[in-house]
Amino acid sequence: MKLLFVEDEPILVEEMNSYFSSQGFVCEQAISFSQAAQKIHNYRYDIVILDITLPDGTGMELISGIREKDIETGILILSAKNSLNDKIDSLNLGADDYLTKPFYIEELSARVNALYRRKILKGSQNIHFDAFTIEPFSKKLSYKKQEIGLTRKEFEMLMYFLVNKERVVSKSAIAEHLWGDHFDxxxxxxxxxxxxxxxxxxxxxxxxxxxxxTVYGMGYKFSC
Amino acid sequence: MKLLFVEDEPILVEEMNSYFSSQGFVCEQAISFSQAAQKIHNYRYDIVILDITLPDGTGMELISGIREKDIETGILILSAKNSLNDKIDSLNLGADDYLTKPFYIEELSARVNALYRRKILKGSQNIHFDAFTIEPFSKKLSYKKQEIGLTRKEFEMLMYFLVNKERVVSKSAIAEHLWGDHFDxxxxxxxxxxxxxxxxxxxxxxxxxxxxxTVYGMGYKFSC
DNA sequence: CTAATTCTAAAGAATTTCTAAAGATTTAGA
DNA sequence: TCTAAATCTTTAGAAATTCTTTAGAATTAG
Incomplete structure (x- = not known):
C-alpha cells in the first residue's frame, strides 16, 4: 500500500512519514505540485495526501490529473484555510476526503485508514504495475485509464508473467500454462x-x- | 544470521553482544567506520547496526557502501541526537530502520527481529559468496548490485561449483551435470x-x- | 457469415555452444 | 635436473541453437 504526501513542511512530512511507515504503508513525498505530478505520472499510488495550498500552482489540476490516470487512487486533501469553496471544488473534482490544518496525526490516520478500508472493500483485487491496471474479472488491461485490447492468450500470458514477476519462466512453462494438456x-x-x-x-x-x-536459452523474465 | 555492531561505547557493545548472542545471532563488532568498512568489504552481514555519530567520519558513506555491495543486508541506524535530517538522509540512502539513543535493548531487539523476519519473508533463498549474489529463480548473478550476464552453461556450471564448494570436482562430473546422458x-x-x-x-x-x-589431473575446486 | 484470433511456416537475426589448433603449464620418469 | 608426455588454457571462428518477425492460412467465436 503506497502513499504519496504532497506537502512542503518538512516536519509535518516527517511526522506523517514515520507514523504511516510504522503502520506498514510505503511512503513517498513531493514538496511541490510539479514534483508530485511527475511522480504520479511515473508511478501509481494507492492514496495521495495533498496539500492544496502549495505555492507553485493549483492543486486542482493535480487532482484531475490523478483521476485522468487512474480512477482507483484515493485522494485526501489538506488545506490550511477552512475554505468552503476549496472543499467543494476539490470534492467535485474527485477527491475522496478533506481535512483542515492544523490537525492531529491521529485524525489523518483515521481518515487514511478509512479510505484504505473502502479501497479494499471495493474489491480492488486489481493488479497494478507502473501505470498499468489489470482487472482480472473483466479481463481488461489499461494504461492510464486507456484500455488496451488484449486477446485471451495475450491476457493469460501477461497474468502468468505477473504471478511470476522477476522470475525466469521457460517457454514450456508458459506453454503448459496457456494450453495445458493440449500442449505437446x-x-x-x-x-x-x-x-x-x-x-x-x-x-x-x-x-x-x-x-x-529474453533470457537466452532459459526463457523470459518480466520486471517493472 | 550474522550481525555487525558499529559502535564505540564498550558497555553498549557488550550489552548488545550478549543479548543477541543468546538469541542465536552471530555477532561481530567494529569500533570505527574504517574498521566497519573493512569488515563489510571482506564479509557479508545480514544486519548491520550502525551508530552514525561515530567520530571518525560520516556514517552515510558506510550506508551507501553497504548498499553498493549488497542490496539484501539490513541496516539499522542508531543516533544520539534526535536529528530529523540524519534520519531522513539515512533512510533515503537505504537504511531500513532508525532508533534514537538512549533506548532499551528490548526495543532494539524488536526492530532487529522485525528486520530479520522481513528478510526471511523476502525469500532469502538467494546464494551469496563474497559480494556476489545469485538469485536462482531469476537466474541472475550480480556483484555489488551490478548484474553479470551468464549464459546457461556458465550459470549451471557456477551453481554446480557452489553446491560443491571447497571440493574438487572432476571434469567428467561437470560434464555429466551439464550435459547429462548426451555427454559421452x-x-x-x-x-x-x-x-x-x-x-x-x-x-x-x-x-x-x-x-x-585447477587441481591438476583431478579437476577444479571452487573456494571463496 | 464475418471478423477476430490463433496458428503455421519460413526467413533471417542474435546468441550461445562447440571445434580445432596453438601455446602454456605441470607432472613423471630418465 | 632435464625432457617428453600429459594436461590445461586460450583464441578465433564455424556450427548449432534459439529467438524475432512477417505474412498468410486455419480456426474459432459472435
Missing amino acids: QQDNFDTVYVHMKNLRKKLSSASGKDYIR | QQDNFDTVYVHMKNLRKKLSSASGKDYIR
Whole structure:
C-alpha cells in the first residue's frame, strides 16, 4: 500500500512519514505540485495526501490529473484555510476526503485508514504495475485509464508473467500454462513466439517501456 | 544470521553482544567506520547496526557502501541526537530502520527481529559468496548490485561449483551435470575448458579475485 | 457469415555452444 | 635436473541453437 504526501513542511512530512511507515504503508513525498505530478505520472499510488495550498500552482489540476490516470487512487486533501469553496471544488473534482490544518496525526490516520478500508472493500483485487491496471474479472488491461485490447492468450500470458514477476519462466512453462494438456512437448514454440511478440508490442507501444526480457536459452523474465 | 555492531561505547557493545548472542545471532563488532568498512568489504552481514555519530567520519558513506555491495543486508541506524535530517538522509540512502539513543535493548531487539523476519519473508533463498549474489529463480548473478550476464552453461556450471564448494570436482562430473546422458565418455573436454575459461573471466573481471582453482589431473575446486 | 484470433511456416537475426589448433603449464620418469 | 608426455588454457571462428518477425492460412467465436 503506497502513499504519496504532497506537502512542503518538512516536519509535518516527517511526522506523517514515520507514523504511516510504522503502520506498514510505503511512503513517498513531493514538496511541490510539479514534483508530485511527475511522480504520479511515473508511478501509481494507492492514496495521495495533498496539500492544496502549495505555492507553485493549483492543486486542482493535480487532482484531475490523478483521476485522468487512474480512477482507483484515493485522494485526501489538506488545506490550511477552512475554505468552503476549496472543499467543494476539490470534492467535485474527485477527491475522496478533506481535512483542515492544523490537525492531529491521529485524525489523518483515521481518515487514511478509512479510505484504505473502502479501497479494499471495493474489491480492488486489481493488479497494478507502473501505470498499468489489470482487472482480472473483466479481463481488461489499461494504461492510464486507456484500455488496451488484449486477446485471451495475450491476457493469460501477461497474468502468468505477473504471478511470476522477476522470475525466469521457460517457454514450456508458459506453454503448459496457456494450453495445458493440449500442449505437446513435440510441438514447437512458434505460437508462443508470436503471442510474446504481440504482447510485448502492446505493452511497449502504450508505455514506451519494455517489460519482458529474453533470457537466452532459459526463457523470459518480466520486471517493472 | 550474522550481525555487525558499529559502535564505540564498550558497555553498549557488550550489552548488545550478549543479548543477541543468546538469541542465536552471530555477532561481530567494529569500533570505527574504517574498521566497519573493512569488515563489510571482506564479509557479508545480514544486519548491520550502525551508530552514525561515530567520530571518525560520516556514517552515510558506510550506508551507501553497504548498499553498493549488497542490496539484501539490513541496516539499522542508531543516533544520539534526535536529528530529523540524519534520519531522513539515512533512510533515503537505504537504511531500513532508525532508533534514537538512549533506548532499551528490548526495543532494539524488536526492530532487529522485525528486520530479520522481513528478510526471511523476502525469500532469502538467494546464494551469496563474497559480494556476489545469485538469485536462482531469476537466474541472475550480480556483484555489488551490478548484474553479470551468464549464459546457461556458465550459470549451471557456477551453481554446480557452489553446491560443491571447497571440493574438487572432476571434469567428467561437470560434464555429466551439464550435459547429462548426451555427454559421452569418448567426447573430449574442449567445451568444458571453454566454458570454464569464460566463467572464470566473468567472475574475476567483476571482483578481481580468482575463485576456481585447477587441481591438476583431478579437476577444479571452487573456494571463496 | 464475418471478423477476430490463433496458428503455421519460413526467413533471417542474435546468441550461445562447440571445434580445432596453438601455446602454456605441470607432472613423471630418465 | 632435464625432457617428453600429459594436461590445461586460450583464441578465433564455424556450427548449432534459439529467438524475432512477417505474412498468410486455419480456426474459432459472435
